[in-house]
Amino acid sequence: MNTENKITAQSNPFLPEPARIVRTYPLTDDVHFFQVRIADMEKALSFRYEIGQFAMISVLGAGEAPFSISSTPSRPGLLEFCIRRAGAVTSKLFQLKENDFVGIRGPYGNGFPVEKMQGKDILIVMGGLGAAPLRSVLLYCLDNRDLFGRIILLHGAKRPAEMLFRDELLDIKKRDDLEGYLTVDGDDTGQWTENVGVVTTLFPKLENINPENTVGVVCGPPVMYKFVLQEFLKLDIPKDQILMTLERRMKCGVGKCGHCAIDYIYTCLEGPVFSYWDVTHMRELI
Amino acid sequence: MKIVKLKKDNLFPFLEAIKGDAELWAPVKKDDAKHTFQPVDDFSQIDLDYTRTILPPRKILLPAKFNMYQASKSEFTSDFSHISKKIIFGIHPCDIHAFLTMDKFYSYEIEDPYWLEARKNLVLLGHSCWPDENCMCKSTNTHVVEEGYDLFFTDLEDTYVVWIGSSRGDDLIREKPELFEEDLTDTDIQKFIQRRENRDKAFTTEINFAAMPDLMELKYNDALWEKLGDACLACGSCTNVCPTCNCYNVEDRPVLGKDFSNIQRCWDACTLENYSGVAGGENFREKRADRLKLWYTHKLQSYISKYGKPACVGCGRCVATCPVDINVKTVAQSLDGNEVDSFWDRLSKEVTK
Amino acid sequence: MSKNNDKKLKIGIYELTGCAGDGLLILDCEMELVDIFQAADIQSFLMAKSDNIDGELDIALVEGSVSTEREIEELKDIRKRAQVVVAFGLCATHGGIQARFSEEEWQKNLKEVYGDIEMSHTKAVHSKPIDEYIDVDLYLPGCPVSKDQFLNFLVRALGGSPPEVYPNPVCVTCKYNENDCLLLKGIPCLGPLTADGCGAICPNHNVPCYGCWGPAEGANFTSEFYLLQEKGFDMEAIKKRMANYSGTKLQEFFEKFKKESQ
Structure with a gap:
C-alpha cells in the first residue's frame, strides 16, 4: 500500500467548459436570450447535440442549472438558450454581458427521436417557455426541410409582449413550406393581427391531418399539456407519436445526483423527451 | 478461491504490515455502545463485535461534503484531494454488496470519477458477522459475499479463515506470508460449516x-x-x-477575498x-x-x-x-x-x- | 478586489431587541474580519465602530425582535434605505424567546413587572419578528447565526447572488456526526423540527435539541407531538419546549392543536 496515489481520471464529466456569452438580449421582461460559444474553438465546433437535449450552465458564485438548448445542431458552433429568471443562477446570469464567461457542460438527455420523425408530418405546439426546446425542433426541421412532410406550428402566449421569438416566428410564418399559427390569450396592444384565444383554439384551423403519419410535439406550462393532449387524441394521433419534453430539478445531468428521478426513471438520462405512451406509465406525473 | 488461516494474535501484526501510508478505517465503539467506522492508528480501538455502524462505509469514499472542482472566471480545475489510499477493515457482507451495487450505479452510462477513483484506491477487508432481529440480508440474499472484497475474515474463535478475493488480496498476504497457515484442517472446515449453518438459523426476520x-x-x-x-x-x-x-446537491461556495469558488458536493436526501x-x-x-x-x-x-x-x-x-x-x-x-x-x-x- | 469605496456593497448592521449575539458573531469571525471590512463598505455597525452613517444601503442586516414603538420607526426607516433587508438571527426571523407569549400573556407580564408606570422615552409593544412590520428579503436564522451561514451569505452577496439555503432539520447534520438518536432513547429532542445550521451542537453532547434555530421548513410538529406524548411527556411540557424559540410562528398551530385535543 505504499505506491504513490495518482488520480488518473482522464476526463471529469462534472467539469464545465469555459464559454463566452456572444449575444444576450431580452425576449420579454423576465426571459432573456443567450448566445454562447465555448471558448476553445475546436471544442466549440465539436460540441454535437440533438434537438431536445439540454446543457448545464454554471455561473461563477451562483451555481449551475440545466437549460434546454434552443438552437439547432444543424447550425454548429454557437449554442442558444432562452432563459427565464427564476432562481440564484438565472438572476446572476441576467447580470452578465457580452464577452462574460459562463461554464457549459453537456449535451445531456435523450433528445427527440429524429430518425423516427423523418418522413412524417410534424405538428409543433408550444406555449410560453415551451418555445425554448421546441424552437430547436422547428429550426432543425426547417434546415432539413426535405426530410419531413408538412410542418405545422402552433404557438401561444398570454400577451403579444410575452410571446417568445415573436418577430422571428412572424417572419418564419411567411414561408410557404410551413403552416404557422400564432395566438395570444388576450391582446392588450390593439396591434395584434394574428389569432386571439388559448392555443387549443388553433386546432380547428388544421385541415386534412393524417394522424398515422403525424408526430405531435408539445411543450409548455403544465396546464397546457392536458388540453393539447386531448386535441392530439381527438385528431387520432397515436400515443407513441405524441412527444413532450419535461423539466425537473437537476444537479448533475448524468444520472448520479438523483434529483430528476420520477419513479425509477432519471429524466436526465431517459428524458427529458418522452412519448405520451411513456408518460402514462409514469405514476408520479399524473 | 484461495483460502488461508490466520491466528487471531497475528491480526494486528498483519494490519501493521499492510497499512503503510494508507488510512485504515475500522469499526470503533462510541461511548453510547453504537459503532462507527473511524480511521485508526491504534489498532486496539478496533471493535469487531458489532452488528452495524450508524453510517454506512460509503462515507469513507464520498464524504458528506467535499470539493468537486474549483471554478474561477474562465477556468475549472478538478479537485480529487479527498481521495487517498484507504483500507476498510471489518466491513460486513451487506456493506460489501452495497459497494458492488454502487459500482454499477456510478458506472451506468456515464462514469462518476469521484466514486470510481476512490474505489480504485480502496482495499476491502471483510469480516464475518452475526445477525440481530433487524438484519434482513438473508432475505435480500446479501448475507454472503462471493466477490467484491480483497480479503474476507471469518471468525472461528481463536483463528480466522481468510478468503482471498482478488489478486491484490493475494499480494497483501505475501507482505507477511509467515503469519498465515496454508492448510485448513478437517476441524477448521467443520467449524466453518457449522458456523455458517448456525448463522443462517439465527436470522429471525424474513422479508418477501x-x-x-x-x-x-x-x-x-x-x-x-x-x-x-x-x-x-x-x-x-x-x-x-x-x-x-x-x-447529492452541489453548492457554489465563493472564497472570501479570492476570485474563485469551491464547487462542493454534499449529500442530499x-x-x-x-x-x-x-x-x-x-x-x-x-x-x-x-x-x-x-x-x-x-x-x-x-x-x-x-x-x-x-x-x-x-x-x-x-x-x-x-x-x-x-x-x-x-x-x-x-x-x-x-x-x-x-x-x-x-x-x-x-x-x- | 476593488479599492474604490463607491463600488463596494454598502452594508448596515442594526440591533433591535435581543442579546446582540448575532452582531457579536460577526466580530468573532476574527480570521475573516479584515477581508470582510475590505470587501464591503460597512456603513453602520454600532457594536464595531463609532462613525456610523444612516444613508442608502445595499444590504441591511437586522438583528433582534421589534419590542418598542421606536424600534418600529427605526425598522421602517431601515427598510426605506436598504435594497435588501435580511432578518439576521432568530429574534429577527421568529421573534425569539421574548415573542413566545400570546398578546394576552404579554400584557399580563408587562403589568406584573412594570405595574402602571408610564414609559417616558418609548412605549413597549408585544415582541414580534421583523416581518410583522416590513417586507423581508432574506432570513438567516440561528441563535446565534453560525459563522458558516453568515460568511456564505456575505461572499455570495458580494458576488451578487443570494445564499444557497438548505432548510433541512438538525437531524441531517446530527446523523452525519453519527450521533445515536436521542428520540429513540426517549429524550425529547426537537431535532426533526428545527432548522439546521448549528452543526447539531447539542445532540453532539447528548443534550436534546431545544429548537434555537426556529422551525425547519416542512417540519412535522403533529407527529413529533404524538411521539413525545407516547414517550410519556404531557401536552404542557411538550408545548413549552416547542414554543420556547418558535416565537409567534407556531402559535396558530398550538391553538389548533389545543382545540382538537379538548
Whole structure:
C-alpha cells in the first residue's frame, strides 16, 4: 500500500467548459436570450447535440442549472438558450454581458427521436417557455426541410409582449413550406393581427391531418399539456407519436445526483423527451 | 478461491504490515455502545463485535461534503484531494454488496470519477458477522459475499479463515506470508460449516423481497402511504444511513477575498422537504407520502429491473434509525399484508393536517 | 478586489431587541474580519465602530425582535434605505424567546413587572419578528447565526447572488456526526423540527435539541407531538419546549392543536 496515489481520471464529466456569452438580449421582461460559444474553438465546433437535449450552465458564485438548448445542431458552433429568471443562477446570469464567461457542460438527455420523425408530418405546439426546446425542433426541421412532410406550428402566449421569438416566428410564418399559427390569450396592444384565444383554439384551423403519419410535439406550462393532449387524441394521433419534453430539478445531468428521478426513471438520462405512451406509465406525473 | 488461516494474535501484526501510508478505517465503539467506522492508528480501538455502524462505509469514499472542482472566471480545475489510499477493515457482507451495487450505479452510462477513483484506491477487508432481529440480508440474499472484497475474515474463535478475493488480496498476504497457515484442517472446515449453518438459523426476520416490485405497483395508491406520510418526521435519517443512497446537491461556495469558488458536493436526501424544489419555488414532491413512495420505489423495486437485485441490502440501519418506525422492515411487512405494531400505525387518525 | 469605496456593497448592521449575539458573531469571525471590512463598505455597525452613517444601503442586516414603538420607526426607516433587508438571527426571523407569549400573556407580564408606570422615552409593544412590520428579503436564522451561514451569505452577496439555503432539520447534520438518536432513547429532542445550521451542537453532547434555530421548513410538529406524548411527556411540557424559540410562528398551530385535543 505504499505506491504513490495518482488520480488518473482522464476526463471529469462534472467539469464545465469555459464559454463566452456572444449575444444576450431580452425576449420579454423576465426571459432573456443567450448566445454562447465555448471558448476553445475546436471544442466549440465539436460540441454535437440533438434537438431536445439540454446543457448545464454554471455561473461563477451562483451555481449551475440545466437549460434546454434552443438552437439547432444543424447550425454548429454557437449554442442558444432562452432563459427565464427564476432562481440564484438565472438572476446572476441576467447580470452578465457580452464577452462574460459562463461554464457549459453537456449535451445531456435523450433528445427527440429524429430518425423516427423523418418522413412524417410534424405538428409543433408550444406555449410560453415551451418555445425554448421546441424552437430547436422547428429550426432543425426547417434546415432539413426535405426530410419531413408538412410542418405545422402552433404557438401561444398570454400577451403579444410575452410571446417568445415573436418577430422571428412572424417572419418564419411567411414561408410557404410551413403552416404557422400564432395566438395570444388576450391582446392588450390593439396591434395584434394574428389569432386571439388559448392555443387549443388553433386546432380547428388544421385541415386534412393524417394522424398515422403525424408526430405531435408539445411543450409548455403544465396546464397546457392536458388540453393539447386531448386535441392530439381527438385528431387520432397515436400515443407513441405524441412527444413532450419535461423539466425537473437537476444537479448533475448524468444520472448520479438523483434529483430528476420520477419513479425509477432519471429524466436526465431517459428524458427529458418522452412519448405520451411513456408518460402514462409514469405514476408520479399524473 | 484461495483460502488461508490466520491466528487471531497475528491480526494486528498483519494490519501493521499492510497499512503503510494508507488510512485504515475500522469499526470503533462510541461511548453510547453504537459503532462507527473511524480511521485508526491504534489498532486496539478496533471493535469487531458489532452488528452495524450508524453510517454506512460509503462515507469513507464520498464524504458528506467535499470539493468537486474549483471554478474561477474562465477556468475549472478538478479537485480529487479527498481521495487517498484507504483500507476498510471489518466491513460486513451487506456493506460489501452495497459497494458492488454502487459500482454499477456510478458506472451506468456515464462514469462518476469521484466514486470510481476512490474505489480504485480502496482495499476491502471483510469480516464475518452475526445477525440481530433487524438484519434482513438473508432475505435480500446479501448475507454472503462471493466477490467484491480483497480479503474476507471469518471468525472461528481463536483463528480466522481468510478468503482471498482478488489478486491484490493475494499480494497483501505475501507482505507477511509467515503469519498465515496454508492448510485448513478437517476441524477448521467443520467449524466453518457449522458456523455458517448456525448463522443462517439465527436470522429471525424474513422479508418477501421477491414480491415487493409487484406489491409496490399494486399498492401505489394504498392508504398506507398517507399514514406513513402523517407520521414521517421528514428528518432524512433513513436516507442518510442507507448504504445504497447516493443523492447529492452541489453548492457554489465563493472564497472570501479570492476570485474563485469551491464547487462542493454534499449529500442530499429525497425524503427531505427541499429535495424536489425547483427554481421559482415549485416543489414536485411537497407531500411526505410522495417522497416516501419515491424512496421505497428505489429500495424495493426499481434497481431490480436495472441491476438485477433490489437496492436494499438488508443492513437494517433504517430500522435502527427511524424514531417513528418507518423502515424497510415495517413497510415491506405492511405491503405484504402483515399487521405491524409501529408508531405510525398507532398514530391518531385525527391528526392535525 | 476593488479599492474604490463607491463600488463596494454598502452594508448596515442594526440591533433591535435581543442579546446582540448575532452582531457579536460577526466580530468573532476574527480570521475573516479584515477581508470582510475590505470587501464591503460597512456603513453602520454600532457594536464595531463609532462613525456610523444612516444613508442608502445595499444590504441591511437586522438583528433582534421589534419590542418598542421606536424600534418600529427605526425598522421602517431601515427598510426605506436598504435594497435588501435580511432578518439576521432568530429574534429577527421568529421573534425569539421574548415573542413566545400570546398578546394576552404579554400584557399580563408587562403589568406584573412594570405595574402602571408610564414609559417616558418609548412605549413597549408585544415582541414580534421583523416581518410583522416590513417586507423581508432574506432570513438567516440561528441563535446565534453560525459563522458558516453568515460568511456564505456575505461572499455570495458580494458576488451578487443570494445564499444557497438548505432548510433541512438538525437531524441531517446530527446523523452525519453519527450521533445515536436521542428520540429513540426517549429524550425529547426537537431535532426533526428545527432548522439546521448549528452543526447539531447539542445532540453532539447528548443534550436534546431545544429548537434555537426556529422551525425547519416542512417540519412535522403533529407527529413529533404524538411521539413525545407516547414517550410519556404531557401536552404542557411538550408545548413549552416547542414554543420556547418558535416565537409567534407556531402559535396558530398550538391553538389548533389545543382545540382538537379538548
